[in-house]
Amino acid sequence: MSRRRILIIRPDRIGDVILTTPLIREVKRTFPDSHLGVMVGPSSEPLLRHNPHVDSIIVDDPSGADAGWPGFWRQVGRLRSERYTVGLMPLPRERHAWMMFWAGIGTRIGVGGKLYQLLTGTKSVSRRKYIPLRHEADYVMDLGRRIGVVTKNLHPELFLTDAERAEARRWLEERGIDLSKPLIGLNPVSKNSAPNWPITRYRELAERLAARYQLYINTGMPGGTEAASLEGINGTVLLDAPPLRRLLAVTSCFSLLITPSTGTLHIAAALDVPTVALFCPLTACSPALWGPLGRNADVILPVPSYCQNECPGDPKVCPLDGTSLETVLSSVDRSLARG
Known part of the structure; x- marks a missing residue:
């Protein structure tokens, strides 16, 4: 069986990325032989350095180095070359739904029911209008649960070296x-x-x-x-x-x-x-x-x-x-x- 290759896309703010680290850890715990890549924005990339659960950090900068169609297709090419089989998108973004689609990622899971998710065949988890209200980290973990993660551990993680x-x-x-x-x-x-x-x-x-x-x-x-x-x-x-x-x-x-x-x-x-x-x-x-x-x-x-x-x-x-x-x-x- 080929090695499972999983991509998590979380391109927004510092707190949002930190609250995605429980998902990162639990996906890797559930699939220890998988290759796990994480796509983040340039300001959040330092948060994932030295994280032992992350095999690849991909920076997406749509207002800078990856702007416009050339930047979009360059990112699609990178994702395609890394042969991801599963894509998890805790933050609904049309750019990344289409990016995963054109990169040929077979299983794509997002949040909500946007039109572009329907057009790209992206599966979805619902937050059900936040009723009952749960923690953001728990909502994020729902995407992992869709692919077989079973956990109650929502503690976030950051990793510092002894030198730091x-x-x-x-x-x-x-x-x-x-x-x-x-x-x-x-x-x-x-x-x-x-x-x-x-x-x-x-x-x-x-x-x-x-x-x-x-x-x-x-x-x-x-x-x-x-x-x-x-x-x-x-x-x-x-x-x-x-x-x-x-x-x-x-x-x-x-x-x-x-x-x-x-x-x-x-x-x-x-x-x-x-x-x-x-x-x-x-x-x-x-x-x-x-x-x-x-x-x-x-x-x-x-x-x-x-x-x-x-x-x-x-x-x-x-x-x-x-x-x-x-x-x-x-x-x-x-x-x-x-x-």
Whole structure:
């Protein structure tokens, strides 16, 4: 029997790719002799480095190196040359449905019921309007279940080398961090992917935390406005806009990470770093759907009266005013006490 060759396509954001790593692991566990390739976007590719379950990482950059029809057909040619027999597409994208079709991948499974899936003969799993509501990682695993995966293990995974961990420790220590003491990570950036505090509230939180703990603040992209808003805080405070692999390695050194619902939350969960996560109860933003899957996770929701009476109804503009500074600080103390 020829070796099974399986392709998983997940070209979107950091958190989405991390929540696909349980599928990657469980597919490889179920079919240990298979060749497993994963297609991702260029910004997410570093997440899969050193993953022992992945045999091939394929980067698809439709707005850059793989733009237009030439880029599309080049990718089709690569997939055809790698002779994939099964394709799993957790994020419905017309580009990738046709890509798998023209690459001759015999078994193609996606999500939902788009017209292009019908035209390409792509089989589908349904999320049934999110009723009952399950975790995104569980919905993603449904594609694996269609090909024979049986599991309840939804824990995400990221892999760091010993050299990367050692370099992160050295990098932090050179900047005045004493790793024998608690180091709090703070990620105030969500890029409008979920409700979030304004940066002024994060500065208040940082000032309170810095009076008691060492603090590392991820300010997002270099040159962003967040960095300027968080400068000049007294205490041992390190501002950084790290590349992704360094962010992973530095996060592994945290005693705790405070963050809204964003990719950095799932980085910490995958590395088993305790988290305090700011969430919203709206279905599309719910912790039941997007919550951290790591150990020692505290999820903080606004007080019910805020959501009932003042919710703007748009998670992209919600300032989470119903979540108080004191609630977050109390959660930090509880999490650190648990160790």
